[in-house]
Amino acid sequence: MEYLMIIVSAIFINNFVVVQFLGICPFLGVSKDFKSALGMGLAVTFVMTLTCLITYPLYTFILVPLGLEYLEIIVFIFVIASLVQMIEMALKKFSPTLYNAMGIYLPLITTNCAVLGVAELVIDSAQIASLINIAESSMNMGYAVLYGIFAGLGFTLSIVLMSGMREKIARLKIAKCLKGFPIAMIAACFIAMAFYVFALI
Numbered sequence: 001m002e003y004l005m006i007i008v009s010a011i012f013i014n015n016f017v018v019v020q021f022l023g024i025c026p027f028l029g030v031s032k033d034f035k036s037a038l039g040m041g042l043a044v045t046f047v048m049t050l051t052c053l054i055t056y057p058l059y060t061f062i063l064v065p066l067g068l069e070y071l072e073i074i075v076f077i078f079v080i081a082s083l084v085q086m087i088e089m090a091l092k093k094f095s096p097t098l099y100n101a102m103g104i105y106l107p108l109i110t111t112n113c114a115v116l117g118v119a120e121l122v123i124d125s126a127q128i129a130s131l132i133n134i135a136e137s138s139m140n141m142g143y144a145v146l147y148g149i150f151a152g153l154g155f156t157l158s159i160v161l162m163s164g165m166r167e168k169i170a171r172l173k174i175a176k177c178l179k180g181f182p183i184a185m186i187a188a189c190f191i192a193m194a195f196y197v198f199a200l201i
Contacts, residue, residue, distance in 0.1 A: 019199070020114075028188070046087065048118050052119065052145045084109045123144075162188060
């Protein structure tokens with residue numbers, strides 16, 4: 001049951017983009033076509049998962065015992081930047097088309113507040129334990145990594161839905177004053193309202 005709560009909470013109820021409004025820059029910037037949106041979503045999912053896998057034990061077993069909790073943001077940003085650099089090099093070598101399609105938004109994963117947000121959330125064992133209805137003492141690295149995976153998949157779902165809506169909107173005749181950014185924001189609002197329903201259930 002806890003695993004189901006993690007999945008539903010991370011993907012739908014506490015979606016980082018459309019519920020918590022973190023990671024809006026790549027959400028709006030890379031969602032113009034499906035392939036770029038999917039690539040960005042999967043890259044963010046990969047980074048979120050590895051970030052949770054690395055930052056949770058770093059914080060729990062190194063920073064806390066040494067009394068260095070105040071360094072968490074610096075350490076987390078260093079970890080995220082390193083992971084993004086690895087992905088950037090891998091994409092440049094194995095998928096130049098996707099690398100070029102993502103452009104400036106790929107390095108921006110480093111400063112994507114959704115990635116830092118998931119790293120911060122999983123170390124706050126009381127908050128995440130309450131999200132998935134488990135005792136705070138039961139929180140462990142497995143739950144943290146699982147939450148990171150599904151938070152990334154929630155980001156991917158959001159950006160792919162947005163790309164689908166934007167591709168459909170591009171074929172419609174709409175008022176000139178709504179073209180571009182205004183209609184993209186309206187579409188994002190409709191997606192956010194659809195996700196908000198899950199919090200009410």
